[in-house]
Amino acid sequence: MKVHLDKETGHLSAIEVNGLKQSVDQSFYYYEGSVGDNEEAKNRSSGAYIFRPASDAIKVAKQAKVVTFKGPIVQEMQQQFSPWVSQIVRLYEDDVQHLELEWLVGPIPIE
Numbered sequence: 001m002k003v004h005l006d007k008e009t010g011h012l013s014a015i016e017v018n019g020l021k022q023s024v025d026q027s028f029y030y031y032e033g034s035v036g037d038n039e040e041a042k043n044r045s046s047g048a049y050i051f052r053p054a055s056d057a058i059k060v061a062k063q064a065k066v067v068t069f070k071g072p073i074v075q076e077m078q079q080q081f082s083p084w085v086s087q088i089v090r091l092y093e094d095d096v097q098h099l100e101l102e103w104l105v106g107p108i109p110i111e
Helices: none
Strands: 002-005 012-015 020-023 065-070 076-082 085-092 100-105
Touching: none
Parallel strands: none
Antiparallel strands: 002 012, 012 020, 065 076, 076 085, 085 100
């Protein structure tokens, strides 16, 4: 198994298994909540029980910083999208059918 990263963005671009390559488009997004006065249903603020985004989804980062490690048992790529979003991609030498993705989000800035 091979994992391909886009050289410009550092994002996953493809996964290859047994010579068969499948394109992948992975990114992290967030929504900003709407601010309202709650006097009418259509003007409610977004909050814990109401999902009312102020706009379309916003991409966390156009580019990820990538650090790679290669050992005899595991290969690891660490992607840092922002101070609050990161992901680790792992490939194990004896496992040719599985890819491990470990992502961490938070604490999310509320400013």
